[in-house]
Amino acid sequence: MKKFLWWGMSFYLSMSLYTVAFAQSRLSTISFNQPLKYKIDYIDPRFHITKEQFIQIGQEAAGIWQKETGKTYFIYDPQAELTINLVFDDYQAVQNERKININKLLQQQEELREKNKAVLLSKQQIDQETALLHEAKEELNNRFEQYQKDVTLFNQGDNSKFKQADLIKRQAELTELSLKLKTKFSQHNNKIENLNAQIKQINQQQSLLSQSIKQFNLSTTASPETFHKGLFSQNQIQIYGFNSFDDLRLTLAHEFGHALGLKHTTDPKSLMYPRLKEQDIHNFKLTHADLDLLSSFYSSNNENH
Numbered sequence: 015m016k017k018f019l020w021w022g023m024s025f026y027l028s029m030s031l032y033t034v035a036f037a038q039s040r041l042s043t044i045s046f047n048q049p050l051k052y053k054i055d056y057i058d059p060r061f062h063i064t065k066e067q068f069i070q071i072g073q074e075a076a077g078i079w080q081k082e083t084g085k086t087y088f089i090y091d092p093q094a095e096l097t098i099n100l101v102f103d104d105y106q107a108v109q110n111e112r113k114i115n116i117n118k119l120l121q122q123q124e125e126l127r128e129k130n131k132a133v134l135l136s137k138q139q140i141d142q143e144t145a146l147l148h149e150a151k152e153e154l155n156n157r158f159e160q161y162q163k164d165v166t167l168f169n170q171g172d173n174s175k176f177k178q179a180d181l182i183k184r185q186a187e188l189t190e191l192s193l194k195l196k197t198k199f200s201q202h203n204n205k206i207e208n209l210n211a212q213i214k215q216i217n218q219q220q221s222l223l224s225q226s227i228k229q230f231n232l233s234t235t236a237s238p239e240t241f242h243k244g245l246f247s248q249n250q251i252q253i254y255g256f257n258s259f260d261d262l263r264l265t266l267a268h269e270f271g272h273a274l275g276l277k278h279t280t281d282p283k284s285l286m287y288p289r290l291k292e293q294d295i296h297n298f299k300l301t302h303a304d305l306d307l308l309s310s311f312y313s314s315n316n317e318n319h
């Protein structure tokens with residue numbers, strides 16, 4: 015009997031979170047005494063987001079500032095001077111390619127899982143057949159032994175129990191059964207060889223996939239901090255890319271903060287931290303660091319007036 019190859023499959027696709035830097039922005043020249051009016055100006059169609067959706071997200075971003083302070087800082091106004099633009103650049107192109115690649119790798123992984131399942135099932139069937147074939151072989155061996163004993167008795171002259179014609183018939187039967195079993199064993203070994211070839215192929219595919227995943231992870235986590243996805247300057251907020259509406263809302267809220275005149279915080283969970291990474295992007299609330307920044311900015315500006 016041939017032995018099965020051992021195969022081990024390990025799947026890992028670590029999808030590391032994006033660490034993306036907000037661009038440092040220039041100081042605001044906009045008055046802070048009244049709500050800041052903004053409008054949505056340009057949306058690159060490659061973002062696949064409608065103006066209505068973007069306006070909605072803008073209102074939610076403004077809501078982040080209002081919720082914890084009770085103050086209205088931003089108002090949507092189609093006549094506003096401050097414009098918000100969604101500008102498609104390399105960042106979004108890279109993100110789109112990344113998404114396509116992730117889906118491809120996940121699909122390959124799923125295909126390999128299915129193949130592995132099928133192979134495992136075949137192996138179980140083959141194991142059962144192996145057990146049955148061994149039983150049949152055992153039984154045939156027993157019959158051969160009995161036959162040989164009977165032939166010995168016959169040769170010793172015990173003609174009462176056995177007739178020569180019967181013994182010859184039994185021998186022919188046993189020979190035929192033996193040949194049939196041999197054929198079955200040979201077919202069975204072919205099945206095992208085929209299965210081993212499949213396992214080898216799966217292992218090679220898995221190895222290639224693991225390499226692709228490794229390279230993918232390396233290539234996309236190498237220098238993500240070089241990307242800038244938002245920028246405020248003068249009367250413009252430019253957003254260069256986003257991974258989800260949650261991400262877009264928070265990026266915009268961050269740039270809104272710069273539009274108010276705020277700088278950065280050092281608390282990684284705060285909105286005005288220079289990077290979007292540790293913030294609770296689904297259900298974000300301004301942190302103490304954000305509120306402190308806001309109140310110290312306002313008190314220092316009020317002193318100047």
Ligand SMILES: [Zn+2]
Nearest residue numbers: 036037038288
């Ligand atoms: Zn910033």
